[in-house]
Amino acid sequence: MARGCTREPREILGTNGCNEAVALGLQAVTRPGDTVVLESPTSFGFLQILEALHLKALEIPTHPRHGLSVDALALALQTQPVRAVLAVPTLSNPLGASMPLAERRRLALLLAAHQVPLIEDVIYNDLAERDEHRRAVKSFDTEGWVMLCGSFSKTVAPGLRVGWLEAGRHSTAVRRLKAAFSGGHTPVLELAMAELLNQSGYVTQLRKLRQAIAPRIAEARALVAAHFPRGTKVTDPSGGIMLWLELPGGIDSLALFKACLDEGICIAPGTMFSATDRFRHCIRLSVGSGWGDVQRQAMRRVGVLAGQLAAQGLKQAA
Ligand SMILES: Cc1ncc(COP(=O)(O)O)c(C=O)c1O
Incomplete structure (x- = not known):
């Protein structure tokens, strides 16, 4: 999955697809009226989530090849009351941009310095051609400011609705929210997914999919x-x-x-x-x-x- 960091199963919360993971992450760190930074252009689904949670979108210039401008974000952090950043550093939707490795590192350090959480959506990382683009910003996060989320919607089947969230320092908050809204995760579905991944040779399938x-x-x-x-x-x-x-x-x-x-x-x-x-x-x-x-x-x-x-x-x- 997202390269460059290893996670224990107990650190990962199963979600109903990636969008629920994003919504839980946002709810854990924001209140209605707060400002959230997004790439520009950004995923339509993210705008819908922000609207539903009564959050304000602050769109940051995003290069079609290199992704989110870390310089523009640095300026925004100095001048705006940013409560969270929501980004797709690999194969962003809709641009298909992938941030260079050095910028991923800069992003992690910048947000840690400002103590602003990043919700990093790695839903497309497994479709990236280059290893360096599969490496998550999370791999540069030493203090738990990055929440990592993804799903199998783009690589196995969208109808499965199997997603996940590793929420770093906010993991207790997201677990409480998940339990409150949907009574917890779906272990049977998750075990079935694990079995499928083990049996089918996921890595080989991914290579075929990319090809x-x-x-x-x-x-x-x-x-x-x-x-x-x-x-x-x-x-x-x-x-x-x-x-x-x-x-x-x-x-x-x-x-x-x-x-x-x-x-x-x-x-x-x-x-x-x-x-x-x-x-x-x-x-x-x-x-x-x-x-x-x-x-x-x-x-x-x-x-x-x-x-x-x-x-x-x-x-x-x-
Ligand atoms: C960047 C991004 N995140 C999340 C999603 C939604 O994922 P899921 O269907 O697993 O909720 C999409 C789907 O289009 C997407 O492009």
Whole structure:
């Protein structure tokens, strides 16, 4: 799993997927109205959790390749009342960014110095191409400020809802919350999962999964280059299942989303991934749930529809 640190089974709390682990971690260290730092763009699910817990989102610039800006975070910690940081340092959603090792270390030290907890979501670490990207920020945490969480939703099956949380110095608080809200963890399910992992050769399966996904991403990028309007920018993630596209000419991703939906194609408009409107010209594409001629044709079609919207925009501007 997340490399670079070893944990005892008793330190790990089983959760209903990764999102519950994130929610428990946040509830343990915040009160309604508190400010939580997020990557920008960030996972749609995180924004929903923050909204449900009445927390304020402070979005920090995030590089499409190197992830969260530790410099910008350092500034935010000096100027804002940040109560927690929630981040996906490996293959962030939706950018697919992975923080370099040195930045992971800097992040752990910075947060320890400010005594601010980090909820580190490692749900995609096993899909990373490079070992250094699989290493968790938690491995640099000597004082328990990092809460590590993940699940098997992206590597075994989303419907299992088997996740986990190692909450460091906040472990008593998260266990109390878990017991209060759902009567505790699900040992039978967790034992079944452990059995499955032992039997199936999880590490071999992961290698196969990564080998299956990498050509899909390469092909999807080639389709973007061939069929999307000139000036479209696309990420080049080192692993994972997502591509993030910046569309040219003020194309409105919500208009594109609607046009695609009319044709039975589902894309994720950039507006989903921020509490602000700054990613309105962006979309996220995922190759995680299957890849074949249907998906290839859908991608070509999204490109054509984006081109039509760009042309309309030009006409209106003229
Ligand atoms: C970064 C991230 N964390 C958590 C989740 C949700 O995980 P789970 O289904 O295990 O709750 C997702 C799913 O899209 C995700 O992208």
